[in-house]
Amino acid sequence: MAKQGVPKPTALHIRDQVLQRKESAEYFVAEALRKIELAENKVDALLNVDKSGVAEQLQALQQKLRQNPRATNLPLAGVPLVLKDNISQVGKKLTCGSKILENFTASYDATAVAKLKEAGAIILGKANMDEFAMGSSTENSAYKKTKNPWDLSRVPGGSSGGSAAAVAAGMLPIALGSDTGGSVRQPASFCGIVGHKPTYGRVSRYGLVAYASSLDQIGPLAGTVSDAALLYDVISGGDEKDATSLLKVPQGSALSAIEAVKDLTAKPLLGKKIGVVAEFMQKGVNAEVKAAVEKAVQDLASLGATVEEISLPKLSESIATYYVVATAEASSNLSRFDGIRYGLSVRDRSSSLQDIYQLSRGLGFGTEVKRRIMLGTFALSSGYKNAYYEKALRVREMIREDFARAFGKVDYLVSPTAPTTAFKLGEKSQDPLAMYLEDIYTVPINLTGIPALSVNCGFDKAGLPIGLQLMGKPCADEELFAVAYRYEQIHQWSQSYEPSFV
Amino acid sequence: MSKEGPIGGPETIRHIARLARLHLTDEEIAGFEPQLNQIVSYFDSIQASVDSLGEEWRSDVIGSPVNERDDLPANFNNLSNALNQAPELAGHSFQVPRIID
Numbered sequence: 001m002a003k004q005g006v007p008k009p010t011a012l013h014i015r016d017q018v019l020q021r022k023e024s025a026e027y028f029v030a031e032a033l034r035k036i037e038l039a040e041n042k043v044d045a046l047l048n049v050d051k052s053g054v055a056e057q058l059q060a061l062q063q064k065l066r067q068n069p070r071a072t073n074l075p076l077a078g079v080p081l082v083l084k085d086n087i088s089q090v091g092k093k094l095t096c097g098s099k100i101l102e103n104f105t106a107s108y109d110a111t112a113v114a115k116l117k118e119a120g121a122i123i124l125g126k127a128n129m130d131e132f133a134m135g136s137s138t139e140n141s142a143y144k145k146t147k148n149p150w151d152l153s154r155v156p157g158g159s160s161g162g163s164a165a166a167v168a169a170g171m172l173p174i175a176l177g178s179d180t181g182g183s184v185r186q187p188a189s190f191c192g193i194v195g196h197k198p199t200y201g202r203v204s205r206y207g208l209v210a211y212a213s214s215l216d217q218i219g220p221l222a223g224t225v226s227d228a229a230l231l232y233d234v235i236s237g238g239d240e241k242d243a244t245s246l247l248k249v250p251q252g253s254a255l256s257a258i259e260a261v262k263d264l265t266a267k268p269l270l271g272k273k274i275g276v277v278a279e280f281m282q283k284g285v286n287a288e289v290k291a292a293v294e295k296a297v298q299d300l301a302s303l304g305a306t307v308e309e310i311s312l313p314k315l316s317e318s319i320a321t322y323y324v325v326a327t328a329e330a331s332s333n334l335s336r337f338d339g340i341r342y343g344l345s346v347r348d349r350s351s352s353l354q355d356i357y358q359l360s361r362g363l364g365f366g367t368e369v370k371r372r373i374m375l376g377t378f379a380l381s382s383g384y385k386n387a388y389y390e391k392a393l394r395v396r397e398m399i400r401e402d403f404a405r406a407f408g409k410v411d412y413l414v415s416p417t418a419p420t421t422a423f424k425l426g427e428k429s430q431d432p433l434a435m436y437l438e439d440i441y442t443v444p445i446n447l448t449g450i451p452a453l454s455v456n457c458g459f460d461k462a463g464l465p466i467g468l469q470l471m472g473k474p475c476a477d478e479e480l481f482a483v484a485y486r487y488e489q490i491h492q493w494s495q496s497y498e499p500s501f502v
Numbered sequence: 503m504s505k506e507g508p509i510g511g512p513e514t515i516r517h518i519a520r521l522a523r524l525h526l527t528d529e530e531i532a533g534f535e536p537q538l539n540q541i542v543s544y545f546d547s548i549q550a551s552v553d554s555l556g557e558e559w560r561s562d563v564i565g566s567p568v569n570e571r572d573d574l575p576a577n578f579n580n581l582s583n584a585l586n587q588a589p590e591l592a593g594h595s596f597q598v599p600r601i602i603d
Contacts, residue, residue, distance in 0.1 A: 339589065353599050371537065
């Protein structure tokens with residue numbers, strides 16, 4: 001149910017008000033907690049709300065503001081947000097949406113979290129997610145099913161569904177998610193908000209519980225492009241604690257890129273070429289989604305860009321390639337959950353070592369997680385590794401070559417973010433392969449490591465949001481934010497529609 | 503009798519579960535058999551992929567380098583955090599059942 005958009009405080013507004021001493025951080029945090037109370041029993045976005053932690057953080061912020069009355073280096077001062085529950089916050093529970101970590105407490109801050117704290121942000125708690133980030137609907141959480149604020153009988157998308165729903169329901173302006181095969185972008189698309197998957201290596205994975213190490217990235221979710229840019233700027237940057245971090249690439253400056261295109265009379269895309277991915281606009285995409293994306297492409301052309309069709313023939317193999325690579329990496333990454341050093345441990349006096357491993361994992365992991373571990377174990381097993389895993393790595397390289405060729409011809413690529421709008425709870429949960437095919441437009445981006453943003457580009461007849469995916473060359477994150485910002489200014493959907501909760 | 507898919511029948515599923523250190527109930531095995539076979543059949547589409555990379559390309563040779571620190575000894579100062587959620591401890595070690603008879 002949508003209603004006329006009510007101005008909600010953006011993260012930029014909140015931090016400006018707090019730094020200019022026009023309003024207190026306590027006020028904005030209290031407002032967020034009030035909105036959570038109003039909406040949470042309908043939306044089920046959060047796994048916990050950490051009131052005592054919030055009080056401590058507000059005290060620490062007040063001290064920083066007192067010590068430095070002219071503080072300008074607190075880019076997120078007083079901004080309330082939530083973290084997807086696979087991102088480590090010291091001293092707080094870290095469940096990854098799984099029973100195997102039901103009572104696990106994180107012993108250190110993720111680098112992204114340390115940066116948020118330094119920036120003055122107030123972390124309110126943890127958001128619900130598909131177990132170990134495996135899923136496209138948040139229905140695989142061992143704890144609860146999050147609902148889409150636009151229609152409570154539908155999924156918010158996944159695996160960062162809790163983070164996306166919390167922002168879309170107006171509880172808070174920004175949230176962190178993680179994206180391995182679309183898990184930030186697809187929920188952003190289903191929930192009508194902005195989601196960004198950074199270039200692989202631009203945001204540290206230190207403290208992100210690993211699902212598929214060559215594909216995972218932490219990404220921002222927000223109600224506006226500028227807020228997503230603000231969050232991205234804070235969390236990005238090289239990190240020596242992450243061996244895959246791009247150490248030589250500086251911290252993000254997406255807000256500066258947006259500033260550079262703020263003149264709405266100028267055409268920022270003059271001389272730029274946009275490629276519409278042909279394979280993504282053919283079969284399998286819902287007609288209303290296709291129409292909305294085609295209209296969005298015309299809007300981008302009105303900003304000065306020329307448009308051409310680009311073919312990426314290897315895309316037809318990207319889902320199979322992704323699921324072989326991701327499940328293989330997951331089977332290795334999740335072997336650490338063994339009931340020996342932490343987490344659920346099923347043992348008695350007669351247990352053998354194998355008993356402890358098998359029973360702890362058998363009881364602690366949900367069905368989808370077990371399914372993917374089995375697939376990955378199979379793909380890596382003797383006799384099959386060459387046929388599946390090694391072959392998938394070769395196809396992945398060919399997909400990379402396809403994209404590199406495309407970016408030799410155009411500056412940006414566009415596609416729908418998802419083939420459909422939000423589906424009903426339970427609709428796809430019995431058919432794993434059907435669920436996997438939902439990721440068709442998002443997984444190639446993770447396979448190739450390029451950056452991508454999802455922004456709202458309209459609504460279907462049922463009033464459900466449709467997402468536009470903008471893709472760029474490696475390290476073109478800032479440019480993508482600028483393009484997305486100018487596109488956003490054309491329609492200003494967030495001012496016209498919102499779910500009617502708060 | 504149903505035709506076995508690319509993964510095979512219950513015995514192969516049990517074998518993979520053993521490799522993955524996962525205890526599965528008979529119900530779970532019965533449920534996974536058609537699903538895993540269907541999904542792996544879908545994976546087979548990459549077999550048909552025309553390979554344009556050439557014989558020299560190998561995934562373990564060509565790829566982006568990871569950052570490495572110097573190979574010098576370092577101190578780990580978080581022993582209590584590493585141990586304090588263990589199900590069973592023996593001093594500073596994780597207690598496991600007897601492995602060798």
